Amino acid sequence: MALPVYVVTGFLDAGKTTFLNKLLNRRDWRETRIIVVQFETGEEEFHSRYDNCEHIAFPKKILEQQSQQIVEQIRDRILSGEFDEIWIEWNGVVPFSQLQALLLHPPLRSLCQIQKVMHIADAMNIENLLGRTGNALPEQIASSDFAVVRNDGYSAKAYSRVRRLLRGINPGVKIYQVNSDLYKQLFEKKERPVKNFFRIIVLLIILYLMVKPVLEMLQIPVNTIVNVFLGIILQAFPFLLIGVLLSSAIQIFIPQSAVERRFPKTMGLGMLVAIIGGFCFPVCDCASIPVFRSLVRKGIPLAAAVTFMAAAPVINPVVILSTYYAFGGNWAIVAGRVVFGIIAAVIIGLTFVVWAPRGNVLSGGVLDRLMCSCGCYQDAESITTFREKADLFMRHSQAEFFSVGKYLVIGTFIASLFQVLGTGIFTAAQSGAQLAVSILIMMAMAFSLSLCSSSDAAVARSFASQFPLGAIMGFMIFGPMMDIKNVMMLSAGFSRPFIVRLLFTAFIVCFAVVFIVFGGGGT
Amino acid sequence: MQAKAKAFNPQIFLELLCYSVFAGLMLYLLDSGKYLSYVTPRMEPYLYFTAIVMGIWVFIGLGRLFQPQHKMRSAHCYVLAIPILLLLLPHSPLSTSDFSASNGGSALSGPNSYSPAPKQAPSADSGSDDSAPGSTDPAEDFSSAAPEYTADLPGLDVKNQKITVANDDFSIWLSEIYMNMEKYKGYTVVMTGFVFKDHEMIEQDEFVPARLMMSCCVADLAPAGLLCKYDKASELKAESWVTVEGTLSIGQYEYDGVQYDEPQINVRKIMPAEAVEGYVYPY
Numbered sequence: 001m002a003l004p005v006y007v008v009t010g011f012l013d014a015g016k017t018t019f020l021n022k023l024l025n026r027r028d029w030r031e032t033r034i035i036v037v038q039f040e041t042g043e044e045e046f047h048s049r050y051d052n053c054e055h056i057a058f059p060k061k062i063l064e065q066q067s068q069q070i071v072e073q074i075r076d077r078i079l080s081g082e083f084d085e086i087w088i089e090w091n092g093v094v095p096f097s098q099l100q101a102l103l104l105h106p107p108l109r110s111l112c113q114i115q116k117v118m119h120i121a122d123a124m125n126i127e128n129l130l131g132r133t134g135n136a137l138p139e140q141i142a143s144s145d146f147a148v149v150r151n152d153g154y155s156a157k158a159y160s161r162v163r164r165l166l167r168g169i170n171p172g173v174k175i176y177q178v179n180s181d182l183y184k185q186l187f188e189k190k191e192r193p194v195k196n197f198f199r200i201i202v203l204l205i206i207l208y209l210m211v212k213p214v215l216e217m218l219q220i221p222v223n224t225i226v227n228v229f230l231g232i233i234l235q236a237f238p239f240l241l242i243g244v245l246l247s248s249a250i251q252i253f254i255p256q257s258a259v260e261r262r263f264p265k266t267m268g269l270g271m272l273v274a275i276i277g278g279f280c281f282p283v284c285d286c287a288s289i290p291v292f293r294s295l296v297r298k299g300i301p302l303a304a305a306v307t308f309m310a311a312a313p314v315i316n317p318v319v320i321l322s323t324y325y326a327f328g329g330n331w332a333i334v335a336g337r338v339v340f341g342i343i344a345a346v347i348i349g350l351t352f353v354v355w356a357p358r359g360n361v362l363s364g365g366v367l368d369r370l371m372c373s374c375g376c377y378q379d380a381e382s383i384t385t386f387r388e389k390a391d392l393f394m395r396h397s398q399a400e401f402f403s404v405g406k407y408l409v410i411g412t413f414i415a416s417l418f419q420v421l422g423t424g425i426f427t428a429a430q431s432g433a434q435l436a437v438s439i440l441i442m443m444a445m446a447f448s449l450s451l452c453s454s455s456d457a458a459v460a461r462s463f464a465s466q467f468p469l470g471a472i473m474g475f476m477i478f479g480p481m482m483d484i485k486n487v488m489m490l491s492a493g494f495s496r497p498f499i500v501r502l503l504f505t506a507f508i509v510c511f512a513v514v515f516i517v518f519g520g521g522g523t
Numbered sequence: 524m525q526a527k528a529k530a531f532n533p534q535i536f537l538e539l540l541c542y543s544v545f546a547g548l549m550l551y552l553l554d555s556g557k558y559l560s561y562v563t564p565r566m567e568p569y570l571y572f573t574a575i576v577m578g579i580w581v582f583i584g585l586g587r588l589f590q591p592q593h594k595m596r597s598a599h600c601y602v603l604a605i606p607i608l609l610l611l612l613p614h615s616p617l618s619t620s621d622f623s624a625s626n627g628g629s630a631l632s633g634p635n636s637y638s639p640a641p642k643q644a645p646s647a648d649s650g651s652d653d654s655a656p657g658s659t660d661p662a663e664d665f666s667s668a669a670p671e672y673t674a675d676l677p678g679l680d681v682k683n684q685k686i687t688v689a690n691d692d693f694s695i696w697l698s699e700i701y702m703n704m705e706k707y708k709g710y711t712v713v714m715t716g717f718v719f720k721d722h723e724m725i726e727q728d729e730f731v732p733a734r735l736m737m738s739c740c741v742a743d744l745a746p747a748g749l750l751c752k753y754d755k756a757s758e759l760k761a762e763s764w765v766t767v768e769g770t771l772s773i774g775q776y777e778y779d780g781v782q783y784d785e786p787q788i789n790v791r792k793i794m795p796a797e798a799v800e801g802y803v804y805p806y
Contacts (some may be wrong), residue, residue: 194534197598230741232742234740238573419742459742
């Protein structure tokens with residue numbers, strides 16, 4: 001029977017030893033025989049009140065140079081008596097994976113196994129430490145089963161900021177205050193996410209097979225929804241892949257200094273570059289959002305990046321061609337879409353010059369700029385060989401694929417529900433409406449249908465008999481810039497106030513442009 | 524468990540499994556042509572691209588399969604698992620009935636027994652030798668020719684001013700006729716589609732012999748075809764498949780206060796036809 005190992009990680013002075021002293025010297029644990037292994041010696045020393053703990057300490061130097069010796073010492077200690085648990089206080093600047101490697105050395109492998117890993121963080125310091133102290137700290141946070149936050153007289157708001165920070169690195173991690181009772185957490189059975197995954201898959205299959213006939217009896221066209229969902233997904237995944245590969249390439253292969261040096265300094269030129277870039281980027285909105293995110297992260301002026309994101313899906317050649325065909329070769333409509341699209345994109349971009357957003361628009365805050373929030377802890381600037389970069393590139397693109405893909409799947413699902421069940425609502429609202437209302441209806445429809453921008457022209461055409469041209473134009477300009485799917489995907493990387501602002505700005509600007517042109521012209 | 528299992532990494536295993544199943548499914552859909560029920564043929568290279576990228580990810584991931592990891596995650600894999608599941612679980616491609624039903628179009632389906640064919644068939648049938656509407660043979664003869672060249676358009680008979688639209692060339696002809704309606708005015712057109720009547724847009728004596736057209740993906744699937752003028756249009760049963768023969772003319776429709784030209788067919792003859800599988804794809 002392998003000894004269970006409990007690991008405490010955390011930066012120097014986070015309070016690891018204090019935590020151990022408090023926890024392991026509890027009266028009700030005095031019968032438990034424990035080996036305490038310390039890889040760091042801070043100000044506070046470990047002491048055992050009931051003499052149930054044996055204590056070994058290794059300085060960092062030995063850890064670096066003579067790891068075999070450590071393995072042997074721990075093995076000898078384990079074999080020297082009857083023990084119930086091992087507690088390890090790990091060094092704050094050494095990656096957790098190194099401890100795992102130690103414990104997987106042949107003699108220790110069969111003797112002990114890691115049971116729980118907890119991370120101790122000091123709310124006061126953690127924000128400053130992260131991003132400045134290398135990769136070990138975020139890696140430790142990401143590997144922990146739960147985190148304990150020491151919070152001495154810190155404001156509730158700051159505490160919640162720390163919680164968000166930790167959750168950004170280790171999504172869904174449980175966070176406790178020092179004084180809470182961790183007993184249940186420590187000894188509850190280890191979760192088996194992969195096993196659970198397959199259980200849920202089986203459940204989903206059963207659910208699908210059982211619920212589908214019931215829903216179909218209720219006249220809900222499940223089959224159509226499934227088809228539409230798969231259609232959008234098959235349509236979007238390749239573009240999402242292109243997007244994450246491009247965005248990861250930008251992130252990893254292009255140094256930030258080069259971007260800052262080369263990108264035009266003046267606003268006008270910057271906007272021009274953004275629009276030409278958008279034109280030369282013949283993919284739909286699924287790809288432009290990851291690229292947008294990495295542009296912002298690389299320090300491109302926000303206004304130019306926003307212009308690029310808004311323009312790219314409206315004005316690229318694929319979209320122009322599909323619009324041309326959908327409207328039977330009507331160049332006036334094609335030109336209208338491109339011109340108004342560019343105007344709207346530039347205005348949206350300019351609003352971010354005039355009213356520069358306060359604070360960081362990227363959701364991870366400071367941290368996000370230094371390294372991606374995706375589980376790759378090397379920051380791109382510090383590794384140099386091409387092999388390492390290529391490897392990081394692959395892992396980065398996978399992580400980004402999953403993080404953006406998650407929102408794409410959710411967004412697509414909502415959109416396919418809307419497409420199948422909801423269009424009637426919009427067309428019903430249309431009857432006898434004014435131009436302004438029609439435009440609003442079509443824009444709302446574009447938002448909720450979340451069509452791929454290379455296909456929406458055909459759909460717009462199918463509404464052409466019921467809606468005036470202005471409304472159709474609103475649909476074709478606003479839809480590619482913003483829809484459920486896009487907002488979902490944006491939330492993988494941007495702060496909520498920024499997304500809300502971008503959404504409303506885009507909506508108002510698109511509406512205004514279309515309404516002024518088509519309403520003013522008098523129909 | 525991780526430590527005992529020789530540091531086998533279940534999370535990486537799960538990711539690799541998802542990548543490889545997804546890549547395999549893509550290749551299967553491409554190979555069997557079933558991807559056409561969801562997206563257009565234009566997506567073919569992109570889907571290959573997806574399969575290749577996933578394949579590379581699997582290959583590279585193999586190196587990490589035995590990398591120890593304490594904290595396991597699996598939730599992210601649903602991004603691939605859910606599409607995989609839905610692709611594998613039973614569902615059928617959308618058909619004309621799905622479409623009309625969701626549009627309320629079927630409400631118009633008139634008197635059920637539609638059989639104009641016997642009345643009109645004797646007059647014409649044996650005369651036109653090359654027109655076997657509904658069969659795809661003419662298309663195959665011409666399929667090597669580039670459809671852009673007007674001279675080589677499959678089924679075009681300039682001498683007799685006749686266009687026989689094979690099922691495979693439906694969308695080519697649809698756009699060709701829309702683009703060059705002046706040129707084909709007065710031509711005889713033979714084409715096959717299902718009877719589509721949208722009560723909001725279409726008069727009593729009109730219908731469209733339509734095919735379901737996909738511009739980008741199944742989400743934008745919509746009936747497309749040329750408007751036909753036919754006195755007994757109200758007798759046609761919606762969703763039934765017909766081959767129409769008639770003369771091309773230029774009609775008008777009003778949109779946003781402006782009159783636009785559009786090609787129409789003045790129907791001379793209608794024959795019931797076999798239902799045609801598959802969708803049509805513009806350009």
